[in-house]
Structures are given as C-alpha cells and as structure tokens.
Amino acid sequence: MAITKLHEIHDRRRSRNVGLGLVLGAFVVLLMGLTVVKVTVLDPAHFAQEASR
Amino acid sequence: MTDVTISLESGRDDSREAGFGDYFALLKPRVMSLVVFTAFAGLIVAPGGVHPFVGFFAILCIAIGGGASGALNMWYDSDIDRVMKRTQSRPIPAGKVTREEALGLGLTLSTFAVVMLWLATNWVAAALLAFTIFFYVVVYTMGLKRRTPQNIVIGGAAGAFPPMIGWAAVTGDITLSSVLMFMLIFMWTPPHFWSLALFMNADYDKARVPMLTVTHGKRATRNHILVYTILLAGFSAAMFATPLAGWSYLVVAVVMNALFVKGAIALWRRDEAVAEADGYRAEKAFFKLSLAYTFLHFMALMVDKALFSFGFGGPF
Known part of the structure; x- marks a missing residue:
C-alpha cells in the first residue's frame, strides 16, 4: 500500500482540517500585522532607535 | 483503537x-x-x-x-x-x-x-x-x-x-459615557427577551427554565416589560448628560423611545385571549422593534461622532 494513500478519515475531516489551517494562517498574519503596527506606527521613535544600533 | x-x-x-x-x-x-x-x-x-x-x-x-x-x-x-x-x-x-x-x-x-x-x-x-x-x-x-x-x-x-x-x-x-452605553443594553435586555418569551413560552416551560412567563405568568411579564421600558427610556435620555449625544441621537432617542413605550403600553393592555387570537402580533412586532431600538441608538452615537469630527453640531 502506498504510503501516500489517503485514509477515509482524511476525506471525512477535510472541512475541519482546511478550516483550522486557514484560521491558524490568519492568526499568523494578524500577529505579524499587529507587531508591525505596534513597532513602526505606534512607537516609531523606539523603532528608529533600535534600528540604528 | x-x-x-x-x-x-x-x-x-x-x-x-x-x-x-x-x-x-x-x-x-x-x-x-x-x-x-x-x-x-x-x-x-x-x-x-x-x-x-x-x-x-x-x-x-x-x-x-x-x-x-x-x-x-x-x-x-x-x-x-x-x-x-x-x-x-x-x-x-x-x-x-x-x-x-x-x-x-x-x-x-x-x-x-x-x-x-x-x-x-x-x-x-x-x-x-x-x-x-x-x-x-x-x-x-x-x-x-x-x-x-x-x-x-x-x-x-x-x-x-x-x-x-x-x-x-x-x-x-471606564467613564459615565461607557457605563451609560452598558446601561442602555442592560435595561433593554429584559423587555427584549420577555417579549420573545411571551410567544415562545412552551419551549422554556418544557426545559424547566424559570422564565418570568413560566413562574409568574404572562400578566406579570407584561407589567415587567412596561416598567423596564420606561426605565430604559430614562437611561436613553441620560445619554444627553455625556459628550456623546448630538442631533442624530436626539432624533433617534425621541422617536424610538416613543415607539417603544407605546408598544410596551399596548402589550400591557392586552390579555392572553386577545394575544392568542391574533397570533401574538403585537408581541412579535415589539420584539422586532426592540432589535431596531438598540441598533439605531448605537448607530446614532456613531453618526454624531462622525458629524462632530467634521465640525457639524456638537454635544448638548
């Protein structure tokens, strides 16, 4: 049996696996965005100081 | 396994x-x-x-x-x-x-x-x-x-x-303004849910959830709806004591509270026989009105904030 053969459970749970993947991906993007905003927009002086080191 | x-x-x-x-x-x-x-x-x-x-x-x-x-x-x-x-x-x-x-x-x-x-x-x-x-x-x-x-x-x-x-x-x-927004929803919740309970009574009864309609009857529930609606109108008016309320809020507050109190009085004057005869029409209309009540109050606050920021009008 090929190691890549999908078990029936993969089909059955596709919706929740894809959904969870998208949620986790969105979380990464949101956290990245929040970090960028906090560092560069809300505290630019501190950002410039750190960048010049 | x-x-x-x-x-x-x-x-x-x-x-x-x-x-x-x-x-x-x-x-x-x-x-x-x-x-x-x-x-x-x-x-x-x-x-x-x-x-x-x-x-x-x-x-x-x-x-x-x-x-x-x-x-x-x-x-x-x-x-x-x-x-x-x-x-x-x-x-x-x-x-x-x-x-x-x-x-x-x-x-x-x-x-x-x-x-x-x-x-x-x-x-x-x-x-x-x-x-x-x-x-x-x-x-x-x-x-x-x-x-x-x-x-x-x-x-x-x-x-x-x-x-x-x-x-x-x-x-x-936490300020008076934010507490009054809290009070607006807090006082709105009882008439909103009790009007729903008036025509969804059987469900709560079956689940043995002590809804006012089940424990004290629909007459008492109608009395309670009227009292809370009048109190709600008071808290809605109290918003004028804050810097949040402008002309939009004034219009919404006057119109919606007039309609809401009128609706609550109509429910209070009805009895079960009348309500059952017309399929709880007034109760259902009051429930729908309650949804618009909150939505329009908060919309008006946001519209006023936008108007203030563009230099139109100002708080009372």
Whole structure:
C-alpha cells in the first residue's frame, strides 16, 4: 500500500482540517500585522532607535 | 483503537461528523454579531482614537471572547438544549460535537481572546472581557438561569459589556459615557427577551427554565416589560448628560423611545385571549422593534461622532 494513500478519515475531516489551517494562517498574519503596527506606527521613535544600533 | 470505538466512548455519532461549521456554530455567530456591532460602536465613539488595525484586532478578540462564552454556555446547557425546539439543532444536541470538545474550545478561545486583547490594547479592556466571560458562563449560565426568573435581568449584564470593552480598548478607562452605553443594553435586555418569551413560552416551560412567563405568568411579564421600558427610556435620555449625544441621537432617542413605550403600553393592555387570537402580533412586532431600538441608538452615537469630527453640531 502506498504510503501516500489517503485514509477515509482524511476525506471525512477535510472541512475541519482546511478550516483550522486557514484560521491558524490568519492568526499568523494578524500577529505579524499587529507587531508591525505596534513597532513602526505606534512607537516609531523606539523603532528608529533600535534600528540604528 | 479504531475511530469507531473513539466515537462510541465520546458519545458522538460518526454518521454526522462535525465539520468546521459545526465548531463555528458553537460560538453562536448571531449573538456574536450584536457583540461585534456594540463593541465597534464603543470603540468608535470613544475619545481619542486607535490605529485601525489595532481596532480591528480588538473587535476580533471581543468577538472571539463572546463566541467562547457561547461555546461554554452550550457545554453547560446541552441537557436543556436537547429539550427546547429552538436549540435542538445545536451541534451538541445534534450529536455532531461532544460536550468535552465544546468545553475545550470555549476555555482555549477565552484565554486566547483575553491575552491577545491585553497585548493589543490594555489591561482594562482585557479584564472587562475576562469578567464578561466569567459573568455569562458562571454567574448567568451556571448560577442564575435555572434558579431565578430574574435570570434575564442580571444575566443581561454579560451582553451589555461589549461597548464598554470597545471604549476601554481605546481609552483604557471606564467613564459615565461607557457605563451609560452598558446601561442602555442592560435595561433593554429584559423587555427584549420577555417579549420573545411571551410567544415562545412552551419551549422554556418544557426545559424547566424559570422564565418570568413560566413562574409568574404572562400578566406579570407584561407589567415587567412596561416598567423596564420606561426605565430604559430614562437611561436613553441620560445619554444627553455625556459628550456623546448630538442631533442624530436626539432624533433617534425621541422617536424610538416613543415607539417603544407605546408598544410596551399596548402589550400591557392586552390579555392572553386577545394575544392568542391574533397570533401574538403585537408581541412579535415589539420584539422586532426592540432589535431596531438598540441598533439605531448605537448607530446614532456613531453618526454624531462622525458629524462632530467634521465640525457639524456638537454635544448638548
């Protein structure tokens, strides 16, 4: 049996696996965005100081 | 151990395996939409401002926190959800999601939402969100709902916190303005739910939930609706003591309170025979009006804030 053969459970749970993947991906993007905003927009002086080191 | 045995142990029916939508349904998306709207209004009308991305993130955290408390509510109330027609298709009574899964999801998302809101904004907003979840799950769901017909009155506080949280996310404080936004929803909740209970009585009766209509009868419920509606009009007017209310709010407050009090008087004057004869038409109309009442009040506050920022008008 090929190691890549999908078990029936993969089909059955596709919706929740894809959904969870998208949620986790969105979380990464949101956290990245929040970090960028906090560092560069809300505290630019501190950002410039750190960048010049 | 096979998948089948896991299902047998957990009590889940594999022929109706949960999809992503079933887990999402645990978060009570319809309730979440009210939470999002009022939290957004609180955030918009707060003095000062917040970066749009931070504001979006804060609203998302408040929505997730609200959804998490919905999942915890479904975990605890799954026994009565099986009995009531309105809730029988929820994921746990439908056999798609187990109680343990709902508990796990609720606890995880609650922690996540509070911590992330703290990191994104401030500890006041995060503490208010944590208290809201605690209040809804422990005080309302576990404590009051099955014990007292005043469950809706006190439990309504949980639904009233979101505009305060939105406000605190911007300012980091609690003021008269944010407390009055809280009071607006707090006083609105009893007439809103009791008018629903007037024509959904059988469901609560079957589940042995001590709704006012079940414990004290519909006559007492109609009296209570009138009293709370008059008190609500008072709190709506009190908003003029804050710098939030302008001309839009004045128009909405006058029109909506006049209609709401008129509707409450109409319900108070009716008896059960009349209501049954016309299929609870006035009760259903009052319930619909209650939805517009909150929506328009908070919309008016946001419109006034926009007008003030463009130099049109000002607080009274």
